Amino acid sequence: MIVIDWGTSSQRAWRLGANGGVLAAREAARGILHVASGGFPEALEAIAGDWIAEGERRVLLSGMVGSRQGWVEAPYLDCPAGAAELAKATVRAPYGPAAVLLVPGLSCRDEHGTPEVMRGEETQIAGLEAAFAAPGLACLPGSHSKWARVESGRILSFRTYLSGEAFAALKSATILGRMMSDGPVSEAAFDRGVARSGDSGHLLHHLFGVRALGLFGELAEADSASYLSGLLIGHETRAALSRRERVHLIGAPKLAALYARAIAACGGEPAIEDSEAARRGLARIGEKVAWD
Amino acid sequence: MIVIDWGTSSQRAWRLGANGGVLAAREAARGILHVASGGFPEALEAIAGDWIAEGERRVLLSGMVGSRQGWVEAPYLDCPAGAAELAKATVRAPYGPAAVLLVPGLSCRDEHGTPEVMRGEETQIAGLEAAFAAPGLACLPGSHSKWARVESGRILSFRTYLSGEAFAALKSATILGRMMSDGPVSEAAFDRGVARSGDSGHLLHHLFGVRALGLFGELAEADSASYLSGLLIGHETRAALSRRERVHLIGAPKLAALYARAIAACGGEPAIEDSEAARRGLARIGEKVAWD
Numbered sequence: 072m073i074v075i076d077w078g079t080s081s082q083r084a085w086r087l088g089a090n091g092g093v094l095a096a097r098e099a100a101r102g103i104l105h106v107a108s109g110g111f112p113e114a115l116e117a118i119a120g121d122w123i124a125e126g127e128r129r130v131l132l133s134g135m136v137g138s139r140q141g142w143v144e145a146p147y148l149d150c151p152a153g154a155a156e157l158a159k160a161t162v163r164a165p166y167g168p169a170a171v172l173l174v175p176g177l178s179c180r181d182e183h184g185t186p187e188v189m190r191g192e193e194t195q196i197a198g199l200e201a202a203f204a205a206p207g208l209a210c211l212p213g214s215h216s217k218w219a220r221v222e223s224g225r226i227l228s229f230r231t232y233l234s235g236e237a238f239a240a241l242k243s244a245t246i247l248g249r250m251m252s253d254g255p256v257s258e259a260a261f262d263r264g265v266a267r268s269g270d271s272g273h274l275l276h277h278l279f280g281v282r283a284l285g286l287f288g289e290l291a292e293a294d295s296a297s298y299l300s301g302l303l304i305g306h307e308t309r310a311a312l313s314r315r316e317r318v319h320l321i322g323a324p325k326l327a328a329l330y331a332r333a334i335a336a337c338g339g340e341p342a343i344e345d346s347e348a349a350r351r352g353l354a355r356i357g358e359k360v361a362w363d
Numbered sequence: 364m365i366v367i368d369w370g371t372s373s374q375r376a377w378r379l380g381a382n383g384g385v386l387a388a389r390e391a392a393r394g395i396l397h398v399a400s401g402g403f404p405e406a407l408e409a410i411a412g413d414w415i416a417e418g419e420r421r422v423l424l425s426g427m428v429g430s431r432q433g434w435v436e437a438p439y440l441d442c443p444a445g446a447a448e449l450a451k452a453t454v455r456a457p458y459g460p461a462a463v464l465l466v467p468g469l470s471c472r473d474e475h476g477t478p479e480v481m482r483g484e485e486t487q488i489a490g491l492e493a494a495f496a497a498p499g500l501a502c503l504p505g506s507h508s509k510w511a512r513v514e515s516g517r518i519l520s521f522r523t524y525l526s527g528e529a530f531a532a533l534k535s536a537t538i539l540g541r542m543m544s545d546g547p548v549s550e551a552a553f554d555r556g557v558a559r560s561g562d563s564g565h566l567l568h569h570l571f572g573v574r575a576l577g578l579f580g581e582l583a584e585a586d587s588a589s590y591l592s593g594l595l596i597g598h599e600t601r602a603a604l605s606r607r608e609r610v611h612l613i614g615a616p617k618l619a620a621l622y623a624r625a626i627a628a629c630g631g632e633p634a635i636e637d638s639e640a641a642r643r644g645l646a647r648i649g650e651k652v653a654w655d
Contacts, residue, residue, distance in 0.1 A: 183562040185572040186579045215571055233570040236537045237529075244532035245525070270475040273602035274566055275595070278525040279507055280477040287478045303567070310565035 074353035077136035091354040111142035130171040134191035137173035147178035153225035158359035198352030207317040218311040232307040251295040260294035264301025366645035369428035383646040403434035426483035429465035439470035445517035450651035490644030499609040510603040524599040543587040552586035556593025
């Protein structure tokens, strides 16, 4: 079986043996943003054409390739859902040489009826071994961070926080960014922002504080971006974490390490997972697909 | 006396009679951003040179003209402060033909020790007649909205919310803006955003909801900007308003009207003030200045 985590900006592909073992792995920068409409068969063959030529007949794709802007839309499936439900809801792409199936994204409603969506993260969570051992939270940090409640390998519900994209927008397009110098993340300044997020006074007030602290010489320009990052991630973490519990972190190592700091500071128990969750999730969903 | 509300982007000037009555009024786009270093005497004469030539010897300035980027820096004065304290802390600018004094800004600390600043708003609040009648809140909406607690004409403390600038940054630099079409404000969509701000789940989660509602066809592109505005102003208002009380609104009429809707929806009692607060505040402070 060939499995591909195919997102907006990149592809990660694996050729798996009968037992799910990895025979080969590849990465490419051919995310869906870089594939023209109608160009998906060719983009698949660019990364895995030789494996198909060698006889692979099953291809499973997850991520934005199943969105409206992707190859074929795989409509959002309602929570709760795990590998079995995802396998049943896969959608076939028109491709002659092999069976190509797309894993759907998930949706749910928050307690007030506002919709929520994820696409790609459901497969990573399905690959989280620990999620089968005990109920807990999975956190997938990014532009739109996802916090999912998982039990027995199924996603019961989830919430998205716009923290990453808000950070970038505040840094690039407000007065806060004009007082920030570039440089490495300061863990001390990040921790200070996380601590500030626990103060009364709302995020919108805390944001102005970044400006005022700078004006009074109480926050260095070199520390401002790290402080702002801690402030936003701290707010997100406090909102998402309702009690002391394990939080499984799946994400880019540097960002996951920052989230782990924030989660620990806010009373949670962070556990940084390895980077192979997508591959394991695809393998697990692929096992349950009715290929014929 | 000549009084000028001299901000970042514009000037409003009045010539006042002995009793504080308005003899003449003028506006110009010559904010401090449009005045080169050393160009302030000339910029003053451009708007009020004829009045000075006719014998006016007292000029009182408020706003960003007293900032580090202005004519002369008038350092922030600590709260609590009213017209008398502001008059005493005015700073003289080097100018031969007349006495030119600058009103200082105000600063305070929130309950956690983080600094707060305002410059220009203190003069508007000093001109708020109603602030002398009963204790209450003054709200000055804008890029950095100010909420001040006022009693007997003195500002006891205040809080700033970055809502206006955050709105502009989120609209211009995130995926939320890419699903917004331009157009007039929809009051119904604004109200819906204000209502949403009262839901549990944190602003950062509510922001992603703007995206998800659009994706599900539950929020029209033409309504998204108004909804986002209501969401941010609603969050600000709920954070700033701790009990049912009068809120005096000083600001641009359209924005003040939106804040009035949000304040009423969140249980406050909005009162939109006229646009002459700055002039009245300057007159009141000018009466208390020791000119000689």
